[in-house]
Amino acid sequence: MRRLWRGEEAGVDLLPRPARPGGPPIWLGAHGPRMLQLAGTRFDGWIPFSSTPDIYAAGLRAVREAAERAGRNPDEITPAVYLTLALADDTADAARDFDAYIRAYYGVPGDVMARMQASHAGTLESTAEWIAAYVAAGAEHVVLRLARPTLEGYSDMTERLLGVARPLAT
16 A cells, blocks of 8 residues: 555556555554564554553563664654443443443453453543553553443543543643
8 A cells, every 4th residue: 555655556546645645654453473563663553452551561562672673763653552441430330331332342241352452341530540551551542432332321421531531641
């Protein structure tokens, strides 16, 4: 794609042309040794589902080390994270919402998916701490997926979530 975006393919005139010279940034959303190596050597950003902040931090170190070995500036690779969370005033209610959402979306219990990807069910306070741990681990961009089994109260929860997430961006 990058060759197409740069106009390097003979006989191909890509229209519309990308707004950014060389095309949009490409982020890799994966983990594992080979993928971390590729994120550091070929991609513009890294956005994994790291199940804990410690795993995220270790992955980010591996991405940056791969970039350095390849002669790239590791600071040019954007570190991001994709987080799934259920939010409620009561932790048990949040856990039920999370489980119902994950079962509907993936067809497996919430605790199974929580072992594979960054997941949290809790109160506003615990959610803020959880997100902050990923920011402290190096995430500069945070994508939040609100796990709610229905759209009832979704708007209110989104506002509350943004209220705790925005201050972490500073």
